[in-house]
Amino acid sequence: MATKLPATNDLQTHSTELKVDALPPGEYFLAASDQNDFSGKKTVIGARLFYVSGISYVNNGSDYFVLNRNSGQPLAKATVQLWQQTYNYQQSKYEKTKGDSYTTDANGFFKIKRVKDEKNNNRNYSFLLDVKHGNDHLFMNDLAYDYYYYNQQPQESKSITSIHLFTDRAIYRPGQTVYYKGIVLTRNNVEKTGGVMAGYSTTVVLRDANYKDLDTIRLTTNEFGSFIGKFQLHKLA
Template structure:
């Protein structure tokens, strides 16, 4: 190619000028280009042997260490980096290797959790960590309504002083790996009483930053549906038992200049339901009863009502992933449930073959699996995300269903 010709001429020019350091650097650039940043390890080892007497050899070690790092072989990358640092401590770019070493050894903590939980029941923390033996979870009761605009922002230290009251703290232990790799685990915690809380997670080992999540602890769950005559129905249920909650109050809101303004308040009937005319002056609602006022704003989905007498059988596949946010190189665990719909009847589809594809943020196919449903109409599989993959929205898809998740470095 034209680029390869340019590299060849550049290397040849430096060789004629008797500049071996420039020859080596241009050679490494050429190899990286032709190998798409995956240079043969044996070729790099040969270059190390040929150039070991000169400090510029540290650049070969850097390429080798970076490739191991990108393949999640962190222990190898650290060993290679340490070898170069020991051999060429005064090389002018030795800090590049020291920075890579620091990145490998730095502690890291990522936590995902649902922002809604039921009082005094267990909820899950999905934890991804590296080089960390544990972290501390602190709970702060927040003296703000659940709809407060203050809850949209990342809390500053002043937020804790003004609105937060610390109510509990506990230390959680983690099992760290011996090879500096990221580990995934799920930790179950007990939710506090009803209310709005700020959960702060502070890593051990003096890690740089804490992680903060707002928690809304409520017994209430609200669902909406469209009805004929431009009506909408809201039903309030107990989120644990599914039983209707009578006497709950529904507050309707509109948004103006970032502030939520209450339009009206309605009371549900003995079946936990209330009907209203769909209007454009309100878009959100909350449900509360007595002291249970922690439900965050819910959107009123102003859909249309319709009925079809079509008896055609429609096939659907629901795809579920173990989380919604991943890092490059992590494993995506997938569960699928295949079923058929006919009028108001649903049946699982057992013994059916499905082709499951994974596409990246550019909608390029990066993985494909053939799966078969079991007797319950479900299947499980997994995909390993590429370590050097794109950030953005990825999609899992079958012929009758899909699921989206994000990948962020």
């Protein structure tokens, strides 16, 4: 189908709604152009890929269920391909890397494998889901996020350690120095005691918005259970 939109000369943003009849499952392009025939060297063309699919999914953490969008029934033997999104600092753009693939069970269930980061004791990453079932296909350009933390304290431990971190300001400009202070506290739930922890060693990491480590420092608390430090932020190129 094709629809002609009225010309506007006020240099303002406009929106419109167009009725499109129901489409069978598949991949489609919505294209727009300033020329009726979409031809010509100076033609301005915009296009958007979208999917019509009967597939849906829900999740709780790393547990996912692939379902029929209309009935809510589980879709068994659906294939799921993960695409991890990372930022290429050399080329200043996001890139998609092919990750693990899964097949749902009789309940439409699959579980994303989590790989422990031994260095940081946690992991945070974003990914896209590419789901196929029969002739149906769903690839939504909506990032899914997964963060998890491994508690290294043994289950029988009676003491709980917590770190309270403070910075000298809430917002920084590129190139500024971040000054911080940490206070380490311990609490014994059995004996109902607590206090500061002197001589406690910990690692402070500076990460960017994509959770890439920019700087790391190892610090030990003083007799008052505190430590101080600073990070130099990168300047804009």
